[in-house]
Amino acid sequence: MIAVETTYLLVAAALATIVAYALYFKDLVWGETHPNRWSWLIWSGATLVEAMTYQEVSGDWLKSGIFFLSALSCMVITIAVWIRAKWEWPSPSELLCLVASIAALVLWLIFGLTLMAHLIMVVAVPVAFIPTWTKVLENPANEKSYAWMLWSIGDFIMLWIIVSRLQNVDELPFITAEFICHFLTWRLVARRATLRGPKH
Numbered sequence: 001m002i003a004v005e006t007t008y009l010l011v012a013a014a015l016a017t018i019v020a021y022a023l024y025f026k027d028l029v030w031g032e033t034h035p036n037r038w039s040w041l042i043w044s045g046a047t048l049v050e051a052m053t054y055q056e057v058s059g060d061w062l063k064s065g066i067f068f069l070s071a072l073s074c075m076v077i078t079i080a081v082w083i084r085a086k087w088e089w090p091s092p093s094e095l096l097c098l099v100a101s102i103a104a105l106v107l108w109l110i111f112g113l114t115l116m117a118h119l120i121m122v123v124a125v126p127v128a129f130i131p132t133w134t135k136v137l138e139n140p141a142n143e144k145s146y147a148w149m150l151w152s153i154g155d156f157i158m159l160w161i162i163v164s165r166l167q168n169v170d171e172l173p174f175i176t177a178e179f180i181c182h183f184l185t186w187r188l189v190a191r192r193a194t195l196r197g198p199k200h
Contacts, residue, residue, distance in 0.1 A: 006062075009161050013066055016154030021073035024147035028080055034142045035077075036135060037085040038094040042128040044078040045101045046121050047071040050174050053108055053118035058171045066158055067174075093130045100124040115170060122173040129181045136188045148186035155179035 027033040051067035058064060090098065100120050108117035135142040159175050166172070 006161060006164070009157050010062070010066070013154045013157040013161065014069060016150045016157065017066060017070055017073065020147040020150035020154065021070075021077060023150065024145050025077055025080060027145040027147070028077070028084065033145045034135075035081050035085060036094075036131045037081050037088065038090045038098075039128050039131050040074070040078045040081045042094065042097040042101060042124065044071070044074045046097070046125050046128065047074045049101065049104055049108070050118065050121045050125070053104075053114050053121065054171070054174060056108075056114040057118055058167060060165065060167065060171075063158070063162055063165065063171070066154075091131055093127050097124045097128045100127075118170070119173065122177050125174070125177055126181050129185065132185060133188060136185065140189055143185065143189050145189075148182055148189055151182040152179065152186050155182050 024033065028035065047067065048071040051064055051071045054067055055061065055064040101124055104117040104120040104124070107113040107120070132143060155175060155178050159179055162171055162175055
């Protein structure tokens with residue numbers, strides 16, 4: 001039976017995730033943010049693979065449901081980014097992530113090595129953030145959306161839920177990596193924007 005507190009936390013995590021993606025989509029359409037198309041393609045595939053392998057690792061649909069929600073939302077953003085963003089060749093780190101994503105799929109679908117595939121994607125996710133972090137350091141206006149703050153909050157809530165319902169330590173790496181990456185991006189965006197100061 002699901003505790004009332006857990007239900008509230010799940011709703012809060014889902015709302016934070018949905019609002020974050022909606023806000024980012026709005027900022028993308030209005031030209032307020034200029035995302036890296038390869039990062040989003042990698043995140044889209046990685047999040048879907050992670051959601052599926054996480055379900056295999058944890059066996060808990062309650063917890064993996066949020067990841068599937070994120071994966072579907074991420075695909076919508078990815079499509080929008082690829083339609084609107086300018087063409088750029090993938091960087092070495094982005095190519096590495098693409099190869100890792102394909103390798104994880106092969107290990108999981110063909111060889112049935114779910115945990116290994118899951119851990120490969122855990123590594124691929126932060127590597128996929130490198131182009132975004134680089135762009136933020138060069139120009140914080142590329143990623144000034146408040147969505148990063150909401151994703152960080154949603155991830156923290158999910159981390160809390162997973163720890164409270166922990167069945168296996170294998171459940172922790174992905175949500176921990178995702179929280180750290182989102183939080184670091186949020187703080188970089190906020191700090192760079194503050195250092196830049198108001199426009200005159």
